[in-house]
Amino acid sequence: MIDLSGRIALVTGASRGIGEAIARRLASDGAIVAVHYHSAADAARTVVAEIVAAGGAAFAVQGDLSEHGGAAGLAASFIGELRARFGAPEFDILVNNAGLGLRATIEDVTEHDFDLLLQTNLKSPFFLIKALLPHFRKGGRILNISSMGTRAAYPTMAAYAPAKAGLEALTRLLAVHLGERQITVNSVRPGTTATDMNAAARDPVTSRVVAETIALGRVGQSTDIAKVVAFLASEDGGWVTGQQIDASGGQRL
Template sequence: MRLLTGKTALVTGASRGIGRAVAQQLAHHGALVAIHYGRNETAAGETLTQITRAGGRAFLVRAELGTPDDAKTLFTHLEDALARHRTGPELDILVNNAGASGSARIHDVTPELFDRLFAVNAKAPLFLIQRGLKYLRDGGRIINISSAAATTAYPESLIYSMTKGALNTLTRALAKELAPRGITVNAVSPGYIETDMNAAKRTTPHTAAALAGASAFNRLGHPTDIADIVTFLATDHSRWITGQILDASGGTRL
């Protein structure tokens, strides 16, 4: 079933990893998908090609997040692109997936790391939502990609964990704020996923096995594992779920 036919979605950070898988799944179910990317146009183009070859509809939108006026830049480009597709500028689904990572314990944290991670992981989603609300139709969906690191002790990546905690707080507050418009706001919290972001943590068979062993299923998650959950939240099947932080860690550290 094409559950999202007639819907328009914006997925940030959709050039690879979880974002790419989410964009592919939403397009598979009939949505017109705006593939946002920051710098890697080649990877974003690959996402677009894979979607169109599979019969889906999508287009590229470039804007570097964590910079001044990033939300304004993104939505200006989005409006132009939607006009070229003779649709919009309304949105039905906003997926805040783009994120920056950085490992540092308390003694290694720097103001530069703090500012960069909060700019991309917390500030950008906040102002993308703020600006996007005038485009988002009543009954729309906002889905934030959080992390299991926000709800477990993860001192190795202190600031990253803090940014995802802020995103969870934003999710709950906006769920109540936007409920009168029928807009649901939820977050999905992955554990260890096979993406470029986690590549450095699985450089040897031993480290890869350790990460897989954190899950009750004894494997790393795949981007599609998360994309399927996001797709459910984007459909009408999830209409009675809002303000939730869905653990999508494969039973990590149960």
């Protein structure tokens, strides 16, 4: 059993997919969860309502992490919610899940594409962490959702994989930098996961082909990733920091 009672978490990109599963799991373990969304306000409100109906605690917070200054805006909104709801801007867990994918080889990546992926997948997490660092309680947790594309060569991840590799480098150096505050920093690398953003993994035929590359013989589910994040966010995960945790079922080993 994981007990996150009394902890407050912000999960970015939590209105659907892996982020939604993480938000639901942390809430079921007792955390108060801020469900971040960009434009899917109705979906975020549904996630919050269902968490509350199940006995948990959650609230929604909006922010556009694809834009310059978006991280600062989200941080300000989140801190404002904490002050209004709890009287203090302190919290415990940040999950940088929001991201943008693009399947294209280097020949087809435009400078606009590259800038957008770098902004969403690396720059915004960087500046969100920076803005929120003063508000972390001692013993906090930072979880960065990366990709197994940083360890396996996928030519169609020409812009996406380098951005996620930068996030992993940030993970390592922050683990050292924040160790004195007992804040752990880890990356989680999902493999092929069946979400609404990954239609191929949900297709029965395509998923069977992909499953042949996975040691455990199936594509991942969002809840598989959420379980790993919940462990790393817990007291039991407190001796793990600066790591890139592969959560792929053994894909392309």
